[in-house]
Amino acid sequence: MNLTNARRAGACGVLVLALAAAGCSQSTEGKPAASGKASITFWGWAPGYADAVKAFNASHPDSQVTYQAVQPGAKGGYQKMLNAVKAGNAPCLAQVGYETLPSFAAQGALENVAEHAAASKGDFQEAAWKSVTLGDQVFGAPVDTGPMALFYNKKVFDSLKLQPPATWAEYRTAAERIHASDPDRYISSPYLNYDYAGLAWQTDAEWFGVQGDSWKVSMASAENRKVADYWQGLVDDKLISGAPMYDQAWYTGLGNGDIATVVGAVWQAGVIKGGAKDGAGQWAVAPMPQWDASAPRVGNAGGSATAVLKGCGDAKAAWEFAHWLSTDRATYGALVDKAALYPAAKKLLDLPQLRKPDPYFGGQNIYPVFADAAPKVGSEWTWGPLMTKTAADLDDGLGKAWAGKSTIAGALRTAQDQTLAEMRKQGLRTAE
């Protein structure tokens, strides 16, 4: 009799668990509601997205988009999205950085929306469009890009009668002069993962490529070696600060002149302004230093897309919102102000918000520098299929290299080997 009861309780428990499980896996995402309205959920974290969604709902009575703020991708947002896709209850749309999109694709977490999206190719800058596609598949709409420039502390440069360096050779000279003027002063902090990738991107030193149906990994290529050796030279001569980027020590250094430049993407403007209030009025923006001044090239760091996740029942409505978010003038203007996003859509490059002088940068209007830079961004760059892992492996090596305990070239070589090993373990095809 006890057994029956136990069994009954057990059966009850199983039932409850099963119901709970069923409740979790029943997704109605993207399926037209009873009213015939398309209902879409969107996960993101950029400031200003919530208001953009409100504006969309107000102007599109036959669609209903629900915005849910999640943790920034690298801080757990991406994991949450992948888990949701696995559980079958993912939202239709999610904010995904370009560098992570191929990893999502390699997990089977993205929906190919080429059918609806292919016609819009011409609306976006070439490099940005390339970032949301793999072969002839399209995974979402590019929102912003990260063309790079040189942020420099004009006060420090002026006090040493230095001009912002136009070439990497001049940058090195400036580095020596700055450090010689004060042993606590350095030209820059170390660059890791995607910030470092931007430096490689400038010389088209691709890390990954697709050859037929194989992946090519080329982090240790000769082109990459050139960039690595240049920075290694600065490290060896102790011209690089030890303060890690985005650490409090970095912000302090930016504010008090101990760190005199940041080679970074347009959105670094927001980071520097927000984190180094003491530097107000001292900073300025100049074009990225060049390897060859006669053939200017620019790198890209960051930028993200509104990606359509696997399992979305209404890819057409999802694409419609994604495209609108990237191209609507009024909405995007607000995003420029709130999140320092730089548009991926060509026709938004003349937004009035991109023409305002900024008191933090001594009254300089910084956006024309980036407008000049954007067309010089190489469009051949491809991100790998295990990017989170690759970036972590690379940082393990780069951290030591910047501290002078090993070399940048060695870090790239190790990251390449580890990435290839993991890809092969999982059965991905790799080309030599």
Added chain:
Amino acid sequence: MSHASPRAHLRARPPAEPPPARPPRPTAPAKAPRRRARTPLLFCAPFLLLFAGMYLAPIVYAAVSSLYAVRRSGLGLTAPTRVFDPLANYARAFQDSAFTGSLGRVALFGLVQVPVMLGLALGLALLIDAKSARGKGFFRLSSFVPYAVPGVSAALIWSFMYSTQSSPVNRLLGPLGFTVPFFDEDLVLWSVANIVTWSWAGYNMIIIYAALQSIPAEVLEAARMDGASALRIAWSVKIPAVRGALVLTAVFSVIGSAQLFNEPAVLQPVSAGAIPSTYTPIMSAQSAVAAGNYPYAAAQSVVLALLVGAVSFTFFKLTSRGGSA
């Protein structure tokens, strides 16, 4: 109402009347035991359900998924498939020098940090428990406060103390021509150990102190009457009496060492490469997740869990044998 009625019943019952028929016992037994058996089950049900759903199910899920290998093909642009290959992930885990290295690291960490921390905790507890101690409340609270600081916040505070750029410790030591390289590759494990000790010594002290409180006063009194010094009482009476608490805190601390994550993960970005992304077993499993290889992460977790289980079990066995001898 319920407590008034029986009395009313008693008063109303005429003494001469024969006692009312007892409840019909003989017909009941079929039902009553069943009800009796069901009641505790019902009370346990919420726990059992949650236990099964939140605890057993994930463990079983992880253990089962560790038996599969992730397989992709070509560029891998479709969802990966899983092939049943029970040993693949385990074989890989034991050949993975990053993972085995991380196991060795936490083992070394546990061997050194746990005795140091528990020694400190025991010492503090004995001091506060001492008859002549003043300001017991203050010292008890202040050594416990670090435990109230969330692990991540504590690690952030310490990362500031250690950072080459900001370390106030090194700023003070600097003029003496001496600095501590907290992020030196050989030293960084002990920088982490210092944070863990700071966070947990007070917590363990409270447990040991509570055990000290339960020593009967007459035992201590007797020891004093026999002329034992305070030190002698601590060594021969108090410490043996809190043996149970020491074993308990030791096992918890060993498990804590094996699961080391917060502190090294927070220090990693400022450690100038001294802490790699696979520094501890859990960080190593995380890095497998980052590579999209959940089954391999599950296998690493299972290996860690089994090792911790074995170590804890052996430790309990050894200490309980010692106790009976």
